[in-house]
Amino acid sequence: MKSIRLYLIIVLLSTICLVNFLAALQGYRRSMVEASQLLDEQLAEDARLVSRLAAAGGNLPRDMYSDSMVFQVWQSNRLLHRSNNAPETSLSPMASGYHMQSYRGLRWRLLVYEDDDPQFRVIVGQRADVYARLVENIIVESLLPIIWVLPILGLVIWLIVSFGLSPLKRLAVLLRQRRAEDLTPLDVSGYPVELAIVVSSTNQLLSRLAAAFDREKRFAADAAHELRTPLAALKVNLRNLTDDIGADNDSVRELEASVDRMGHSIEQILTLYRLTPETLHRQKTAVDLQGLAKKVIIELYRNFQGRHQDIELQSEPVVIEADEFALMTLMRNLVDNAGKYTPPGGRVLVVVKPEGQNALVRVEDSGPGIAEAHHSRVFDRFYRVGGDRHDSNVIGCGLGLSIVDHIVRLHQGQIDLGRSAALGGLAVAVRLPLPEDPGHQKGHGTKKSAVSRTEDSHPAHGNTEAKIANENFSSENIPSKKGPGTNRRGKKERGGDRPTKTGVGKPSYRHDKRRASL
Amino acid sequence: MLLDAVIIILRETLEAGVLVSLLLTIAHRFHLGARWLLFALATGLVGAGVYAASLATVSTWFDDVGQEVINAAMQYGIYLSLLAISLLISLVATAKRRYLGGFLMLTVVLAVVREGAEITVFFTGYLQNEDVLSRALTGGFVGLMLGLSAGALCYYVIVSLSPTMERRIQHVMLALMAAGMVGQATQLLIQADWLPSTMPLWDTGGWLSERSVAGEIAYAIFGYEATPTPVEVGFYSVALALIPLSVLLCRHFGFNARQEV
Structure with missing residues (x-):
C-alpha cells in the first residue's frame, strides 16, 4: 500500500458503488416482478370487464383502448368483438391463462379469460415493453442521483480521510522538522x-x-x-x-x-x-575551505618534509556552512593519511574548489592506493587494509577515514574513493553542499577575478588551470615557528621568478598560479 | 434494456477488472510500477476502436464466422500469455523481469481490445434511439462501476495478504482465469461450427444462474458455464492442468533459477 489516503478513497468508493448498485439491481429485479404482477392483475380486470360487457350483448367500442392494449371476444371459433388494433385471427392459443406473444413486432402480455361458458373466451393483452419501460424509467430516475453524487462523494471522502489523517501528518511534520x-x-x-x-x-x-x-x-x-x-x-x-x-x-x-x-x-x-550532530549544529559557521587547506598543509608540512615528499595545493576560494573543527579534522586526516601511505619522495595533491552545488575537497597521492575490494570497508571503524599485517609501518588505528566519513555524513556530503589519474595513487574526493545563500561566495568571487587577471600574466599556463591557484609548498613558504617574517614567497613573486621543482626530496616553491599568500 | 446493459457491461468489465487487478498485484510484487498498464490500456482502447470499426468486415471472414474465430484467437492468446506469466513468476530470476512486463502488457492489450470492441458495438447499436440509449448508458455505467469496484477491491485484498498467501492466490487465479479464457474461446469455436456441438454434460443453471451477479463473478474468475459441452469441459481441463504441469516440467528440467523479490 503506497498511500493510506489513496487506499481509503478507492476502497470506500468501491464499496459504496458495489453496495449501492447491487442494491439498485436487486430493487430493479423486485420492481420488475411487482410490475409483472400488477400487469397481470390489470389484464384480469380488463378481461372480466370485457367479458361482462360482451355477455350483456352490448356493443363494445372498438377504439376505447389505447394502442398499447388489444382485446378479442371469441365464441367457439367465431370472433364476436375485437379492438381496432387486434387481428381477426386469434392473438394467442386458446388455453386459459397468461401468454407472451409477439405481435406487430412487439412483445405482448396476453390473458385468455374463460368465463362460466367454456365456449366464450376473452383475450386481452397489453404491450409488455410499456410496463418494463415504466419500471426502468423509475429505476433510472432513482439511479441517476447515485451516479451524479459519486464525484461529490469522492470529494467528501477525500476531505474526511484528509481530516482523519491530519494528526498523522502533523506528527510527521513535527518529527521531520526536529533538529537532530x-x-x-x-x-x-x-x-x-x-x-x-x-x-x-x-x-x-x-x-x-x-x-x-x-x-x-x-x-x-x-x-x-x-x-x-x-x-x-x-x-x-x-x-x-x-x-x-x-x-x-x-x-x-x-x-x-x-x-x-x-x-x-x-x-x-x-x-x-x-563530533555529534548536536555539537555540530551549535558550532556551524562560515568556513573558508581554501584557508583551511593551507592551514592543514602548513601544520603537517614538517611531516612531508621529513619524508621528502612534495605536496601541492590547487585551490579556489570556497566557503561553506560547517563546523570548523570538524572540517579541520577531516582535512588533517585526509592530508595526513595521504602523506603517511605515500612512499618517501612521493607526491600529494590537494584540490579545493566549488563544483556545481558542492564544494570539492580532493586529496590525491602517488602511493599504492587501496584496492577497490576494500573501498566499502575502509570507512569501518578500526579497519585497516591488511589488518594486523599492515605493512605501511605508520602509526594508525583504522579510525582516520571512519572519522572523515562521519564528518561528511554530519554535513550531508558525499565521499568517494578512486584512483588518482594524475599521481596514480589513491584519490579521496569529498563533496560538501554549498550554502543556498550565494552571498557567502560573493566576496571570494571578486578575489577570484583578480586572481584570474594575475594568471593572465603567466601565459605559460593553459586555460585548464586558469581558475585554480596552484601552490607548491617548500620550507621557504611555510611560516616557521618563530613567526611569519621568514616567509619569503611574496618577494619571489614580485621578482617574477619562477622556481622549478628541483627534484624529489627537495620540495621547492612553484608559483604556477596563485591568489593568496600563505 | 437496463438489466441487459448492466449484465453485458458487467460481464466484460468484471472479467477485465479482475484480470487487470491480478496482473497489477503481480507487477506490484515484482516492483514493475504501473506505467506499463497505462501504455497497455491506451493501446488496447485504440485497438478496440479499430477492431469495432472493422467488425463488419471481420465478420465475413471464415464463412461469416470471422468475429467468433478472431475473438477465440484472442482468448487463446490471453491464455498463452497467462501461461508465460505463470512460468516467469514461478521460475526465472529477476533479471528476466522485462519479459514479465511484456507479457503483462500483451495480456491487458488483448483483453481490452476484445472486451472494448464488444462494449463499443453494443452501444453503437443504440446510438439512434435516444430513449433507449440513455437507459443503456445508465445500465452500462452501473455495470462498469460494479466491474471496476470489484477489480479494485480484489487488488487490495490480494496485496494485503501475506507474501506466501499472495503468491498462492496469484498462481491459482492465473490458472483459473487462463482456463476460463480457453473455455470461452472453445464456446466461440463451437458457435462458429469449428468444433462439434453436443448435448451439455450438465446444467447448473438452477443452482447458479449465469445471469446472476454471483454467476457473473464466477464467469469472470474461472469462466463459469452452466451448460458446458464435453468439448468445452475437455479443453478447459487440459488448459487448467497444463499450467501447473508446465511449471513442474520446467523445474524438473532445470529452469529453476527462482529468485523471489
Missing part, C-alpha cells in the same frame, strides 16, 4: 488514541536515546581526562628513561612508537566522540 540534537519528548496532547500510542513509544525511544548520548558524552569527557593525563606522564617518564639509557636502545624505540600509537588512537577516538 533535539531529544526532548513530544507533546502527547491533541493526538487521537491510536496515534498517542505511537507518540508515547517515540518518547520512550527518544528518552533512551538521550540517556545513551549522555553516557557517551560522559565517557568522552572522562576518557579525555583519565587517558590523556597518565599518557602525558608516561611520555615524560619515557623521555627521562631515554635520557638515562640512551635513545639507541631498541626497546625504548619500540616503547616510544607504542606510546605514540596509543596517543594517536586516543586522540582519534576522542575526536570521533566529540
